Amino acid sequence: MTFKWNTDGMDRGVSSQELPDLVCLSHLRWNFVFQRPQHLLSRFARERRVFFFEEPLYGSQEPQLHVTHSPEGVWVAVPHLPEGLDEQRLMAMQQLLLDELLTRHAVKHYVSWYYTPMAMGFSRHLEPLTVVYDCMDELSAFRGAPPALLHREAELLMRADVVFTGGQSLYEAKRDRHPNVHAFPSSVDVPHFATARGNVQEPADQASIPHPRLGFFGVVDERMDLELLEAVADARPDWQLVIIGPVVKIDPASLPRRPNLHFLGGKHYKELPTYLAGWDVALLPFARNESTRFISPTKTPEYLAAGKPVVSTSIRDVVRPYGELGLVRIADTPEDFVRACEAALAEEHAAWLPRVDTHLATMSWDNTWSRMKALLDGATQQRHEEATLRVEALREQTT
Known part of the structure; x- marks a missing residue:
């Protein structure tokens, strides 16, 4: 497989960070409508590297990943794939392009942030510090929803450390499916x-x-x-x-x-x-x-x-x-x-x-982002502590 890269901005904004990178897997286009993902991830990009991996565009003769650096400081990665791929080949190509993105940018310590459960099909091999599912819509109810979406969402909920919902009604629908669900209705600038x-x-x-x-x-x-x-x-x-x-x-x-x-x-x-x-x-x-x-x-x-x-x-x-x-x-x-x-x-x-x-006066994207970040940090810390306990327990068993 050949990889072609659009390297616009490849030398800008990449530096070592104390905070883990954030790798977002999204069904939405960064440059489509400026909404919840853009508001939140632009704020994360002020303090850490953020990578936004979109769904593919089709028509390319061979797999390509176009990577650009947005004015908001987010690295936007768009897969370009051949048409007519079966499910297995589609997932395999997206996985290879995602892995290449992480390798090229030396992404080692990171948070996986999901907007689409369908991305589980090519990202379940990742080993992030924390998994976030920001469920902003009930995608399974939308026209043209993939039949596998509900199964992939169940898998994502099993992997997620923290779940955010885009509104109160969605929270009520998801709160019994995960132990760490939080409602974050739409905010405003x-x-x-x-x-x-x-x-x-x-x-x-x-x-x-x-x-x-x-x-x-x-x-x-x-x-x-x-x-x-x-x-x-x-x-x-x-x-x-x-x-x-x-x-x-x-x-x-x-x-x-x-x-x-x-x-x-x-x-x-x-x-x-x-x-x-x-x-x-x-x-x-x-x-x-x-x-x-x-x-x-x-x-x-x-x-x-x-x-x-x-x-x-x-x-x-x-x-x-x-x-x-x-x-x-x-x-x-x-x-x-x-x-x-x-x-x-x-x-x-x-x-x-x-x-x-x-x-x-009670609402702002800054406040929403700050509260989400605190929950993300708490989930990351809890996962780290649990991993430490497992290592210590294993060490005790072997001594």
Whole structure:
């Protein structure tokens, strides 16, 4: 097997560290949507080396690993593999590329951090100091989930030293499957999104859209209730619905087309506040199905940090706590959703924003990362102590 390397940045940022490296195995692309993995791992990269090993891209004549150094300080490794591989060959090639990555960068003492249980198929041979499973979604409920995912997750839960979940509902689903599970709902970079409350320059592709504007940003996939979106657009043709985000796993032709529906495509994380600033209401028009049963939308506190009233369908981790605290309006039928949007448009912000800010003051990605790091350090220390005890017991048996 031949390995080809893109060595952009190969000489930058590599140095010996007292802290163990972090090797992340992810189903998400680093450069796709800036969300939970990027927030957390960027912070880890400030204190240690972080390697982000993505799922393969296909079409290469021979196996290659493209390794780049991101602006956030993370080493991003993307396998490029031939098409048509059977499962055994696919796992073998990924294992070889992963091993080559660790060898090239002299990764010896490290933490394995999983976002996808499917990576167990090519990484179970690793011997990390600690294994972390950051379960941010119930991937088995998503469209196109591999049949082996549940089996691989059971294997990962057996190996993991600590498990984090992306929300309270997901925590309740996993807490009986591992002795060390902790809920970490989506957090928020308040200062970043609060810039939407000030005077910002209107993005060119939104500037000509009339008001009132009701907006959504995020991935547009099977989790979005397209029928609800269409019904709202039809019920109030004077409202403009702005949808920002990449379309994945669904046919773009299935998107409803109306004069007041505007699909603007994906935007960079740093641009989002400039779009939010021009909205009158922010939307969470999620379908209620298996794929949304355990989601904890990061955009909920991001919308609120921007100072925008929010209307959502009854997603459990939005209802608790945001709906119960009166910070987000909850509605499911088109008629109720329209009425909730009307109320949001008429809302007096002066009385509502202080309550929003009080709640958001308890949240930050810095705080989430710090708490996760403490649990990671504790798990690493416990594993070290257990290994020491085993060595001492073995020594006593042989003397």
